Amino acid sequence: MSRLVTQDLIIDVPGRQGGTPLNLTIEPGQSWGVLGPNGAGKTTLLHTLAGLKPPRSGHVKLADKPLAQQRRRQIARELGMVFQDRQDGFPATVLETALIGRHPYLSPWQMEGADDYARAERALERLDVAHLRDRLVNTLSGGERQRVAIATVLTQAPAIWLADEPTNHLDLHHQSAVMGLMAEQAAGGQAVVMCLHDLNLAARWCDHILLLYPSGEVCWGTRDNMLVPSALEDLYRQKLAVVEVDGAPVFVPVKG
Numbered sequence: 183m184s185r186l187v188t189q190d191l192i193i194d195v196p197g198r199q200g201g202t203p204l205n206l207t208i209e210p211g212q213s214w215g216v217l218g219p220n221g222a223g224k225t226t227l228l229h230t231l232a233g234l235k236p237p238r239s240g241h242v243k244l245a246d247k248p249l250a251q252q253r254r255r256q257i258a259r260e261l262g263m264v265f266q267d268r269q270d271g272f273p274a275t276v277l278e279t280a281l282i283g284r285h286p287y288l289s290p291w292q293m294e295g296a297d298d299y300a301r302a303e304r305a306l307e308r309l310d311v312a313h314l315r316d317r318l319v320n321t322l323s324g325g326e327r328q329r330v331a332i333a334t335v336l337t338q339a340p341a342i343w344l345a346d347e348p349t350n351h352l353d354l355h356h357q358s359a360v361m362g363l364m365a366e367q368a369a370g371g372q373a374v375v376m377c378l379h380d381l382n383l384a385a386r387w388c389d390h391i392l393l394l395y396p397s398g399e400v401c402w403g404t405r406d407n408m409l410v411p412s413a414l415e416d417l418y419r420q421k422l423a424v425v426e427v428d429g430a431p432v433f434v435p436v437k438g
C-alpha cells in the first residue's frame with residue numbers, strides 16, 4: 183500500500199508569507215480530517231497533495247517517489263480526488279461518469295470491459311444512485327451529484343482518497359453513509375484525507391486531525407490530542423460547548 187509523505191511542505195496560498203513546514207506521513211489505514219476556517223488553505227493543501235498545484239516549497243512523495251516525477255496516469259491509480267466544485271457541463275450520464283474512474287487503468291481508446299462496468303455499477307449501488315444510472319449528471323440535484331462524484335472515485339479504487347468536503351450537499355443520512363464508506367475504506371487499508379467543516383463528523387470518523395490556521399500555522403496529530411476545545415475555539419474564533427454522545431465529543435457553537 184502507498185504512503186503519502188510531505189517533506190518541509192509549504193502550500194502556495196496567494197498573499198500568505200511563511201507558514202509551518204508540513205512533515206506529514208499519511209499511512210495506509212489512516213483517516214485524516216483537515217479542519218480550518220474559510221480561506222485557511224484546505225483545498226489548496228489537498229490539491230498540492232494530489233500534485234495538481236505546485237507547493238511554494240518542499241515536496242510531496244507518493245510511494246517514496248516525488249509526485250512531480252510521476253506520470254499523471256500512474257498517480258491516478260494511487261490517488262483519487264473528490265473535488266469541492268465540479269463543472270458537470272459535459273453531457274454524460276451517471277454511469278458514463280462513474281466509468282471515468284476506470285480511465286487510469288485503460289490504454290488510450292481502450293473500451294471499458296465487463297469488469298469496469300461491474301465496478302461502476304457496484305459503486306453506484308453503494309452510493310445509492312444506481313436508479314439514476316441513465317440520467318445526465320447535469321440534471322441531478324446537488325446531493326445526487328456529490329454521491330456520483332464519490333461513486334466515481336470508488337470505481338477508481340485508489341489507495342489514497344483526497345476528499346474535499348465529501349459530505350457537501352448531503353442530507354444527514356447520506357452524510358453518515360459517506361463517512362461510513364470513508365471509514366470502511368480506511369479499515370480496508372486505504373488512506374483517507376478529508377477536508378471537513380463539521381467538527382462532529384471529524385470527531386466521530388477520523389483518527390487523525392490536521393488543523394490549518396489562516397496564518398499558515400499547522401498542527402496535526404491523533405484525534406484525541408487535536409480536538410481540544412480551546413484549540414478549536416482559537417482555530418474558528420468561535421466559543422464552543424462540548425457534550426459527549428456515544429463516546430465521541432459533540433461540539434456546539436454558543437453565543438458570546
Ligand SMILES: Nc1ncnc2c1ncn2[C@@H]1O[C@H](COP(=O)(O)OP(=O)(O)OP(=O)(O)O)[C@@H](O)[C@H]1O
Pocket residue numbers: 195196218219220221222223224225226227
Ligand atoms: N487563484 C487564486 N487567486 C487568488 N487567491 C486565491 C486563488 N486560489 C485560492 N486563493 C485564496 O487562497 C486562500 C485559500 O483558499 P482555499 O480554497 O485553499 O481555502 P479553504 O480553506 O479550502 O476555504 P473554504 O473553507 O472556504 O473552502 C483563500 O483566501 C483564497 O481566496
